[in-house]
Structure formats: structure tokens, C-alpha cells
Amino acid sequence: MAPTWPETMLTTVTFSEEWSNETRVTIEWAPLEASEVEIQTFVNARSGMTGGWTASLDQLEEALLA
Numbered sequence: 001m002a003p004t005w006p007e008t009m010l011t012t013v014t015f016s017e018e019w020s021n022e023t024r025v026t027i028e029w030a031p032l033e034a035s036e037v038e039i040q041t042f043v044n045a046r047s048g049m050t051g052g053w054t055a056s057l058d059q060l061e062e063a064l065l066a
Contacts, residue, residue: 002045006031006038027053 012028029049031042 002041004035004037004041006034006042008032008034025057 008031010028010030010032014026014028016024016026018024031039034042
């Protein structure tokens, strides 16, 4: 990770039913007790994190459907 990456993060994962056989997974990730520099590092990395979370959840979905 970047040297200015926040040391403490809060991750909240919420599952909600979309249809009878589909579940929406919502992931919220936020730095805790972070400096302005750490917060900016986090914000600047957001698009990469979104891609990483999306790819991981796509792989999970494929595994569950197999």
C-alpha cells in the first residue's frame, strides 16, 4: 500500500434481497481517524478499489453459480 494509506478502515457489507433469487451486496469502505493526507490517498485510489471489489464479487458470483 501507499505509505500514506490510512491505518484504520471501517468496512460495512450489507446484503439485501433484490428478487427471490438475487441478492445485492453493498460495500462501504471509509478511513477512520485519518489525517487529511491519508483521506486524500484513499479518495485518489477509489476508482481502483471499485474495480477491485467489482472483479472480486464477479468471481464470487461465478463460483456460486458453478
